[in-house]
Amino acid sequence: MRVLVTGVKGQLGFDVCRELSKRGIENQGIDINDCDLCDEAATERVFGEYKPDVIVHCAAYTAVDKAESEPEKCAAVNVGATLNVARAAKQNNAKMVYISTDYVFSGEGEEPFETDAEKAPMSVYGKTKSEGEDAVTETCDKYFIIRTSWVFGINGGNFVNTMLRLGSEKESISVVCDQIGSPTYTYDLSKLICDMIVTEKYGIYHGTNEGFCSWFEFASAIMEAADLPCKVEKVLTSEYKSAAKRPLNSRLSKKKLDDALFSRLPKWQDALERYLKEKQKMQ
Ligand SMILES: NC(=O)c1ccc[n+]([C@@H]2O[C@H](COP(=O)([O-])OP(=O)(O)OC[C@H]3O[C@@H](n4cnc5c(N)ncnc54)[C@H](OP(=O)(O)O)[C@@H]3O)[C@@H](O)[C@H]2O)c1
Numbered sequence: 001m002r003v004l005v006t007g008v009k010g011q012l013g014f015d016v017c018r019e020l021s022k023r024g025i026e027n028q029g030i031d032i033n034d035c036d037l038c039d040e041a042a043t044e045r046v047f048g049e050y051k052p053d054v055i056v057h058c059a060a061y062t063a064v065d066k067a068e069s070e071p072e073k074c075a076a077v078n079v080g081a082t083l084n085v086a087r088a089a090k091q092n093n094a095k096m097v098y099i100s101t102d103y104v105f106s107g108e109g110e111e112p113f114e115t116d117a118e119k120a121p122m123s124v125y126g127k128t129k130s131e132g133e134d135a136v137t138e139t140c141d142k143y144f145i146i147r148t149s150w151v152f153g154i155n156g157g158n159f160v161n162t163m164l165r166l167g168s169e170k171e172s173i174s175v176v177c178d179q180i181g182s183p184t185y186t187y188d189l190s191k192l193i194c195d196m197i198v199t200e201k202y203g204i205y206h207g208t209n210e211g212f213c214s215w216f217e218f219a220s221a222i223m224e225a226a227d228l229p230c231k232v233e234k235v236l237t238s239e240y241k242s243a244a245k246r247p248l249n250s251r252l253s254k255k256k257l258d259d260a261l262f263s264r265l266p267k268w269q270d271a272l273e274r275y276l277k278e279k280q281k282m283q
Pocket residue numbers: 006007008009010011012013031032033035036037038057058059060061062077081099100101102129148149150151152156
């Protein structure tokens with residue numbers, strides 16, 4: 001089996017390639033320097049040359065706030081490039097994995113969203129990721145769409161790293177306490193992706209670490225685990241200015257994983273502990 005992974009210089013793509021190699025699965029990671037996926041001809045050529053059996057599409061425009069002021073650029077990557085990759089998957093008769101997000105939902109209510117819940121994105125980023133999903137479902141037959149949330153991984157900037165930096169610089173910080181979701185470690189998500197691609201259990205899934213918390217609780221856990229004296233204070237979303245509107249409820253139901261007999265990811269607290277250990281090892 002040959003797997004082509006996009007976005008290898010990002011958080012998830014990096015870990016997917018590592019996990020594939022660990023399992024002895026032939027893989028190639030590419031990023032924008034190898035191929036701008038917005039270029040349809042280049043995408044067709046690069047994918048045609050590699051002849052993948054599976055494509056794991058992790059590349060994306062992920063700057064949620066910036067997207068509000070450059071919606072065309074965001075759509076070009078999250079919709080246009082995704083369509084190019086989906087077409088390349090179809091041409092090569094390859095399975096396609098598309099990584100999506102909790103931002104495709106409205107964020108209303110307090111119940112976890114099921115995979116077939118109505119989509120109602122509230123930001124440019126969420127809307128383009130939702131349209132990216134549609135490009136995949138309309139183009140491919142053999143696809144896995146995995147919606148994840150609050151991603152952190154060793155290869156890139158993320159909330160944990162920001163908290164570690166602020167925690168060593170400041171005496172106190174304010175963090176929103178009314179947005180609830182699941183932090184997700186790319187190392188754990190990569191294992192789920194590798195479990196899925198060897199099956200034909202196609203469809204839409206939610207893949208996050210287990211358990212729900214607020215950003216405030218997540219930040220507090222980071223400070224505690226890293227033994228940083230910085231005080232974390234609660235702030236409401238309504239009091240915190242950001243360009244993009246963010247969902248209050250990012251809870252995702254993992255029932256579909258259970259139904260398909262895929263293993264759920266470990267708890268987010270456990271994932272955080274392992275992530276911090278991995279970071280320490282790399283210093
Ligand atoms: N991060 C999160 O909290 C989060 C939450 C839910 C879902 N997701 C989804 O999970 C997936 C992985 O996220 P991540 O955090 O690993 O992303 P990331 O670290 O931002 O990595 C994305 C990679 O895609 C590359 N890329 C952007 N435009 C490209 C193009 N036109 N052609 C080729 N490559 C391009 C980026 O290169 P440059 O850096 O040079 O632009 C970057 O290396 C994405 O689909 C994202 O939407 C992420």
